[in-house]
Amino acid sequence: MATHLVWFRLDLRIEDNLALAAACRDPDARVMAVFIVTPRQWQQHHMAPRQHWWIEQHVRGLHQALAARQIPLHCITASDYRDGTHRLVAFCxxxxVDRLFYNYQYEVNERDRDAQLEHLLAGQVVCQGFDDSVLLAPGSITTGSGGMYKVFTPFSRACLQRLRVDVPYPVAAPGGRQGHLPQPVAPPLPFSAPSQPVDGQLFAPGEAAARERLTVFCQQRLADYPGARDYPALDGVxxxxPWLAIGxxxxxQCLHQALLAQPDALxxxxxxxxxxExxxxxxxxxxxxxxxxLCRHRPFIPWTDNIVWSRDQTRLKAWQSGHTGYPxxxxxxxxxxxxxxMHNRLRMISASFLVKDLLIDWRAGERYFIxxxxxxxxxxxxxxxxxxxxxxTDAAPYFRIFNPTTQGARFDPEGVFIRRWLPxxxxxxGSEVHQPWRWAQQQGVTLDYPxxxxxxxxARAATLEAYQAARQPTGEAQ
Structure with a gap:
């Protein structure tokens, strides 16, 4: 009897899981599953304690869902990817194990890890990977010359053209493994990584909660999405x-539900x-x-590495804590x-402010967000x-600099969102909340706000000067 092993990574679901479905296709195979906890690697990648907790909750739910189908899920703790790879080889x-199934991850460390694993298992275990976290496999959408698109609009047109011809529909969750009664595996122990719970009223763990939220959104709010998505005070996104990020x-599933609600969505x-989106x-x-x-935090445009960034830690901390004086x-x-x-419109506004008002290296913001x-x-x-x-690639031109005050007035005109978070x-x-210091001066009052x-x-002028100076060594036209 063949033994199939499913290696779960950030694909923590049983519905529409390509690797799991493939492993279960042979009704006579014994199917097992494994998840590897790598706290040191997560720390090196600056993963948030909230995401540690979020992953742990979904692994626990996955353990129960698989157990109901007579598929045991084993949890292995390793320090990092290298250690995890050797532990997985030993497990196989x-x-x-005859065949190992997993869904691809596209980051460079993860791709190197998988290549090392395949090398170690060569001739012993057949490894099979799947493009599960994307609609279309990387490398399948290319320009006329065969390269990757550098601009989103033609990329999206090419994707839509392909999807109209061949829509990838979800695959069903596997049924119970009849005739297979594996020894039960104890639930996963608490992860040995910093953990911070997420408010369940905002984000309830579990793939069932994700599917319900998707269905409600597509049925009730998708039609209003274009007009509501940029306003953080509205429930428009x-x-x-959070569920997509960990699979x-x-x-x-998202595309399928969108098409059910709006058949012309493509x-x-x-x-x-x-x-x-x-x-x-x-x-x-x-x-x-x-x-x-890009995985190594290198800029796509080489000359931008010449920008002389500010190292003002006081301003960085003011931005991180929400005390910049821009509501x-x-x-x-x-x-x-x-x-x-954070609402997506606000991600753009807050990122623009850090980089182009404070002239602080974008990598500091990227790291804080992650x-x-x-x-x-x-x-x-x-x-x-x-x-x-x-x-x-396909970035906003360097001279496009958001004005945080006008952005606030445009996307939160009456300050409803601002007052929710700045009591x-x-x-x-009213709209005075976008320049509260001016209102306070006019009223002769003191605000408990910087x-x-x-x-x-x-700041805009200084940023333009810094970017223009960075371009000069390349000989580009000014």
Whole structure:
């Protein structure tokens, strides 16, 4: 009897899991599963304690779901990927594993780990990987010359054209393994990694909770998504990123539900706007494979490495804690610090402020986000920060600099979101909340809120000068 082993990584679900489905296809095979906890590696990658906790809850749920199908899930603790690889090889030999199934991860450390594992198991265990966390495999969407797209719009058009012809539908969860009664495996022990619980009212653990949230969003709010998505005071976005980040939900499930609610979602209408956001996620994953240096926090545009960044730690800490004196930035950062999540429009605003108002290296912001977010995802986080910093592929031009005051007035006009997270401004009326220092001066009152740490107009000029100076050594036109 063949023994099949499923190696779960950040694909913590039984529904629409390509590796799990493939492992269970042979009804006569014995199927086992494994998850490897690597606390030191997670620390090196600056994974947030919230995400440690979030993963642990989903591993526990996965253990129960697999046990109900007579598939034992073994949890192995290793210090890092190298140690985990050797422990997995030993596990395969101990249990006489014939075939190992797993879903690809696209970051450079993870790809190196998988290559090492395949080398160690060569001739002993057949390894089979799957492009499970994407709609279309990296390398399958290319330009006319066969290269990876550097600009999102033509990439997304090519993806949509392919998807209209061949929509990848989800695969069903496996049934029980009839005739197989494996020895029960004890539930996973608490992870030996820093842990911080997530508010269950905001994000309930489990793939069932993810599927329910997806269904409600597509049925009730998808039609309004284009007009509501940029306003953080509204419940206008899906909020599915925490589950997507750890694979408790797949992009195929998202696309399928969108098409059920909006059958024209691949060609037009409000559904297309949300599907396009899924394709941004796709774009950033494809880029990691085409340009692995992105995983090493290198800028895509070489000359931006010449920028002389500020090393002002006081300003960095003010940004991190939400005390910059710019209400929309501070409200965004306090939402992040309190919940482990931030609205996407606010991610752009707060990132732009750090880089282009404070002239602080985008990598400091990228690191802070990944160390705080429950939905931390290297591809999306790096892509978003490099877009805001004008250092990445298809990034905002370096001279595009958000004005944090006008951004706040545009996307939170009456300050509803700002007052939710900055209670010290609760008594500042209406739109005055976007420049509370000016209102306080006019009223002759003192606010328990700091004045702006920089003057935007002067900061903008200094940033433009720094970027222009960085371009000069390359000989590029000014």
């Amino acid at each position: 030999r101990q249990h006489r 899906s909020g599915l990123s 408790a939900l797949s992009p195929r 060609s037009g209408g409000p559904g297309l706007v949300w599907v396009t 899924l394709l941004w996620r796709e774009f950033y994953r494809h880029l990691l494979v085409a340009w692995p240096d 929309i930035v501070d409200a965004a950062m306090r939402q992040l610090n309190h919940t482990g999540w 160390s705080t977010l429950v939905d931390g995802d290297l591809a999306a986080n790096n892509g978003g920060w490099q877009w805001s910093a004008s250092t990445g 010290e401004l609760a008594h500042v009326p 004045p702006p740490i920089v003057e935007h107009k002067l």
